[in-house]
Amino acid sequence: MHYKPANKDHNLPFDPFKACVGPRPIGWISTVSKDGVCNLAPFSQFNNLSYDPPLIMLALTQQGVEASEIRRKDTTKNIEDTGFFAYNIVPYNLKDAMNQTAAPVPPEVDEFELAGLTKEDCIDIPCKMVAESPIKMECKLVQTIRIPGNTPKTTVDILIGEVIHVHIADEFITPEGKVDIVKIRPLGRLGYFDYTTVDSVFSMRMPVSNPKQLAAMEGRS
Ligand SMILES: Cc1cc2nc3c(=O)[nH]c(=O)nc-3n(C[C@H](O)[C@H](O)[C@H](O)COP(=O)(O)O)c2cc1C
Incomplete structure (x- = not known):
């Protein structure tokens, strides 16, 4: 089959679009508002963009009744107001907490408290990170x-x-000095209501002789 997303002419009972690019990593993004309220929400239109400079991106859909009144998500607003955000990886054991933080709650609600998560201070930026998450990154907004x-x-x-x-939590670094991703079991977003986890790894070398x-x-230092 084939279809044009603009026409939605897939003739399936469920739109297949989101299921066709996956699994997608989930960026669990923590921010703080300019009034000091902590915010946390998951985004699967998310990825690592480059490593030099090390960039990550997230894409948020904003809605409004009138074009002039687009309602920006708290995450977008906070990042643009403060210039900072943190990425937290979502291991399988935090899946329910992650899901709770997707609730469309008003900006005054702190989703760390809503989901019973512990706040950890960042070193270089003003927002908090999810203490229970084994990998976190502090980020500075470059561009929207x-x-x-x-x-x-x-x-x-x-x-x-x-x-x-x-x-990176020390217990998730292997004796040979690599991140133990299978021990973390990060969630991947599929289509529909579906998710997967990283439960196995295989290695393959690029066909280059240099x-x-x-x-x-390999990222060798
Ligand atoms: C697994 C998952 C992935 C999501 N990915 C996105 C996304 O990529 N972009 C988006 O705009 N919303 C996404 N959402 C919905 C947001 O998490 C939701 O709108 C949230 O309430 C936004 O919170 P905020 O207003 O505090 O920023 C996702 C939800 C879930 C559960």
Whole structure:
């Protein structure tokens, strides 16, 4: 089958679009408002963009009744007001807490408290991180790219941040010095109501003979 997303002519009972690019990592993004309220929400239109400079991005859909009254999500507002956000990885054992933080609650509600999570101070930026999450990154906003949606009522805001500090819990580093991703079991977002976890890993070397290129691929210091 084939279809045009603009026409939604897939003739399936469920829109397949989100199921066709996956699994997607989940950026569990913590921010603070300019009034000091902590905020936490998951985003799967999220990824690592580059490593030099180390950039990550998230894309948020904003809605409003009139084009002039687009209602920005708390995450977008806080990042644009303060210039900072933190990424927290979502291990399988925090899946329910992650889900709770997706509730559409007003900006005065602190989703750390809503989901019973512990706040950990960042080192270089003003917001908090999820203490229970084994990998966290402190990020500084570099740029927002605002793309109009198909109706004047929506925009997609792509927020790009530079990673300025990385935290990895020591117990998730293997004896050979690599991140033990299978021990973390991070969630991946699929389509519909579906998720997956990273439960196995295999290795494959790029077909290049230059040892420097291979070392770069492996991330060898
Ligand atoms: C697994 C998961 C992934 C999500 N991904 C996105 C996303 O990529 N973009 C988006 O705008 N909303 C996404 N959402 C919805 C937001 O988490 C939700 O709108 C949340 O209430 C936003 O919170 P905020 O207003 O505090 O920023 C996702 C929800 C879940 C459960």
